[in-house]
Amino acid sequence: MKKLTLAIGLYMGVLLSASAQKTADTSNYQSRKLKVEEINIVSSYYHQDGNNSAVTGGIGTEKLTDFGNTFDIRFSKWDSKARQHFFTFELGVDAYSSASSDKIDPYTISSASMTDKRIYPSLAWSVNNAKKGTTFGAVASYSTEYDYKSYGTGLNFSKTSKDGNREFSAKVNAFFDTWKVILPSELRTIYRADGTYYFYGSGGEHDPYPVDYKPRNSYSSSFSLAQVVNKRMQVLLTVDPAYQAGLLATKYQRVYFTDGTVKSEELPDTRFKLPIGARLNYFAGNKVVIRTFYRYYQDNWGVKAHTFELETPIKMTPFLTLSPYYRYYTQTAADYFAAYGVHKLSDQYYTSDYDLSKLNSNMVGTGIRIMPPHGVFGIQSWASLELRYGHYMRSNGLNSNTITLYAKFK
Numbered sequence: 001m002k003k004l005t006l007a008i009g010l011y012m013g014v015l016l017s018a019s020a021q022k023t024a025d026t027s028n029y030q031s032r033k034l035k036v037e038e039i040n041i042v043s044s045y046y047h048q049d050g051n052n053s054a055v056t057g058g059i060g061t062e063k064l065t066d067f068g069n070t071f072d073i074r075f076s077k078w079d080s081k082a083r084q085h086f087f088t089f090e091l092g093v094d095a096y097s098s099a100s101s102d103k104i105d106p107y108t109i110s111s112a113s114m115t116d117k118r119i120y121p122s123l124a125w126s127v128n129n130a131k132k133g134t135t136f137g138a139v140a141s142y143s144t145e146y147d148y149k150s151y152g153t154g155l156n157f158s159k160t161s162k163d164g165n166r167e168f169s170a171k172v173n174a175f176f177d178t179w180k181v182i183l184p185s186e187l188r189t190i191y192r193a194d195g196t197y198y199f200y201g202s203g204g205e206h207d208p209y210p211v212d213y214k215p216r217n218s219y220s221s222s223f224s225l226a227q228v229v230n231k232r233m234q235v236l237l238t239v240d241p242a243y244q245a246g247l248l249a250t251k252y253q254r255v256y257f258t259d260g261t262v263k264s265e266e267l268p269d270t271r272f273k274l275p276i277g278a279r280l281n282y283f284a285g286n287k288v289v290i291r292t293f294y295r296y297y298q299d300n301w302g303v304k305a306h307t308f309e310l311e312t313p314i315k316m317t318p319f320l321t322l323s324p325y326y327r328y329y330t331q332t333a334a335d336y337f338a339a340y341g342v343h344k345l346s347d348q349y350y351t352s353d354y355d356l357s358k359l360n361s362n363m364v365g366t367g368i369r370i371m372p373p374h375g376v377f378g379i380q381s382w383a384s385l386e387l388r389y390g391h392y393m394r395s396n397g398l399n400s401n402t403i404t405l406y407a408k409f410k
Contacts, residue, residue, distance in 0.1 A: 038073075039072070043069050044402060045403045046064075046068070046400065047066075049399060050062035055104060055184075055252060058352030065097050066095070068093070068094040070091065070092040071090070072091070073088070074086060074088045075087045081129075084130070086124075086128070086137075087123075087124070088123070092118075094117060104184055120141065122141035122142070123141075124139040126156070133162065133164075136156070137155070137156045137157075140154075141153070141154075146180075147182055147203065150177040154171060154174065156172075165228040168224070169223070170222070170223050172220070173219070178216075179216060179247050182211065183252060187263070215246045216245070219243045219244075220242040223239045223240075232283045235280050236278065236280075237277070238276070240277070244271045245271075248270075249264070252264070253265040255350045261345060265351045266349050268349060271299060273299045277307075278293070279293045287316075291309075293310075301334045301335055302332065302334050306330050307327065307329045308328045311323055320368070321370075322366065324365070325363075325365055326362070326363070329363075331359060333356065336349040337351055337353070337354075339352060365388060365391060369406075371383065376407075383410045384406075384407075384408045385408075387403070388406070389402065
């Protein structure tokens with residue numbers, strides 16, 4: 001609660017500062033100077049609990065809490081060819097605690113990975129050519145936490161039809177990760193073929209024994225076509241193929257076999273994913289919008305999944321919107337999944353991570369958004385404030401709750 005209070009205090013300070021610096025109306029003049037378009041601040045709290053921790057072989061607590069904050073600021077600038085450039089800087093910081101991660105080394109009071117924080121800045125640029133109806137952009141990102149670092153880059157392009165009713169978009173991204181390979185404590189004595197052995201490190205800051213570092217590269221793309229059908233209906237079709245290569249197993253996750261043997265999780269070093277989705281938005285009058293989404297997913301690990309989402313924003317007043325939503329998800333199990341003590345020693349790949357099990361889930365929630373004409377709390381530049389809550393229920397007993405606060409000002 002103290003962190004949330006500090007975050008809200010920070011929002012108020014930034015917003016009041018922005019309101020004081022607001023300039024006169026320049027709608028008839030395209031300034032070539034850098035201009036602040038908008039600032040977005042998001043603060044969220046997440047808590048989950050369950051009894052299928054992959055760290056302890058598919059049994060044990062999955063209790064986890066996460067407090068996250070992201071801040072992004074967007075600038076714009078016109079060039080001499082009447083093209084508008086946008087520059088966006090984003091900074092995210094997540095702090096979490098995980099009871100299951102603390103079981104990597106159950107013989108210590110607290111292992112290094114029980115609590116951690118993730119920091120992930122990014123910088124994006126795009127240029128919009130209104131005459132041609134095109135937008136081109138690029139993004140660079142970085143992310144780091146206790147056991148991994150990631151560098152990302154991406155390109156995007158979109159083209160709008162002359163009448164503005166159709167848009168094609170394409171995105172490609174690449175992420176280059178390096179994992180610190182942490183093993184369960186009982187598997188850190190490594191025996192060589194010649195009969196000798198050595199001690200493998202814990203990954204702790206003061207541990208003199210080394211650990212391995214392994215790469216993992218992820219390549220994703222997204223292709224979409226949006227179409228305005230009529231004044232009330234819009235549709236969007238998407239295809240999002242992705243490919244991963246490198247260390248895809250989480251080596252501190254245990255797997256127990258039929259004879260009681262315990263090993264680290266072992267999975268293929270490549271994975272191809274193919275999600276295909278469709279979105280339909282219907283404007284049912286001036287006060288209600290019906291948003292629906294369906295996605296089919298398949299990968300080469302044997303997982304097939306279906307997702308259905310429904311959200312119905314309702315304009316209670318001209319300045320207040322209520323947005324109840326529901327999501328249903330179901331998937332088949334991966335070829336390499338089995339529960340605690342079920343895997344055979346003859347298996348080439350093995351995992352007891354219930355994220356790869358057969359499951360279905362439901363998520364329900366709602367959002368409340370206010371957009372006062374004179375700004376939130378009378379601060380003209382504070383454009384909107386939204387609070388969202390979601391409750392997640394999985395068929396294997398995992399439950400979670402999420403509270404998110406969005407603040408936008410221009």
